[in-house]
Amino acid sequence: MVKFLPLKQAVAENLNNGDSVAFEGFTHLIPTAAAHEAIRQGFRDLTLIRMTPDLIYDQMIGMGMAKKIVFSYVGNPGVGLLRRARDAIENGFPRPIEVEEHSHAGMANAYEAGAAGLPCAVFRGYRGAGLAAVNPNIKSVTCPFTGEGLAAVPSIRPDVTFIHAQKADKKGNVLVEGIIGIQKEAVLAAKRAVVTVEEVVDNFDDLHPNLTVLPRWTIAAISVVPGGSHPSYAHGYYARDNAAYLEWDEIAADREKFQAWMQANVIEKSAGDFAGRVEHLRKAA
């Protein structure tokens, strides 16, 4: 049953060294505060899963926490490359990492299959694409009815998924709205799920019945962390801090600058600092 916990405790109780973990969010609602807490607690040998491993995975890879990444787009959207991830892949710094690369369609289908309890996902994909030759987890199957050749990938079943969402009600049901990305599937595919939320409300009685709600019994822990997805955004709460994404490109370009930034902005900070980071963005939302 879901527990409301301080973020520090929620991370400590649900993440372990060597876990496969998804901090999901498709540009919107990225669980930055949860990732920063994982960095402060110093987990090692993680398999990091995410369709779009942006700043928080650059940070975790740069801190040497990842042994493997599973992804479909390892970039800073609209800005360029992820420089700490590149350094790890190209130069093995600070440690070599294993890479399992898919397309967005491949990962979306794999999460959905995970949520559905299936061993693999089948879809029309990777035709003529080079990834099928370099990723042994991309195979093909023949449709038993039409004979059509289709791609198959193993389902994604993370040990733990972290997401950020707008609201929980007092019982622990969670509401996600706006660009809902892959978060619902990532939660339902995982063995355990931890959700950070902007706020807790009494109930969802006045909301539209078709909104995306994760029932409380699908979630292990909820932590209230206002601003917890900065520099990403929370639809209806605060806007995306595009300047921070542009600035990250410069910070991550230099190994020492990166370390200094992580020390000052992650290691020496806490989840409580996120609310202040989004103050100037609230009026733009």
Added chain:
Amino acid sequence: MSATGFTPNEMMTIAASRALKNDDVCFVGIGAPSAACNVARLTHAPDITLIYESGTIGTAPDVLPLSIGDGELCETAVTTVAVPEMFRYWLQGGRISIGFLGAAQLDKFGNINTTVIGDYFHPKTRLPGGGGAPEIATSSKEIYITMAQTKRGMVEKIDFFTSFGHGEGGDHRQRLGIDTSGPTLLITDLAIWKPDPVTKEFTVVSLHPGVTRQQVQESCGWVVKFAEALDETPAPSELELNTLRDLQARTRAAHEGTGKAKAA
């Protein structure tokens, strides 16, 4: 009335925008494709359906998004769906008429690399990868490509097949069981290219104003074929150029306007 004083990049974006029709359903890539699609929407194609892979269908942003998931895209969309639905129902389901892609490396058959420069397992440069592109390239009815010409970008042989164009040319797509048309148009900062109907090799069909054949060849890594009847791309109109520049000015103000970030 034609404008003067436009840059090659502005000509590219405007030429690309003209290729889009009002009834197109377009899967939009970030960067130059996004600018072209929105100029089309703000000029001759007000009802065009723009789809970004974050799940926004029929979006009409006032500024260009920095990422495929900016809040503006959702707020102005007809509807927003989950990412699996986007790729399963809308793209794989055959609802997209035009997939609009950019490229880091491109060959003469419209094959695109955005994955690595060098060997995949020991890359010289690790690029972001395909994202949605491998399936956009095969499930959209047609593919338009836009990129600024350089010898490093337009190469005889790409280092990695991120997304499949016409392969080795001819009927290579059909032989792989792909029944969509693939790349049918390439718009660069110097010219408009279309595939030869038989060989599928991109051929220059129109030079932008003031551009010579020699310039096109000097900034391209393969031996360029030119159509016998070579057109000149009409210069941007005042409306087109002003629309693009206003859009980019709004975009710059919006992305810099949030102030210096204190943390990420």
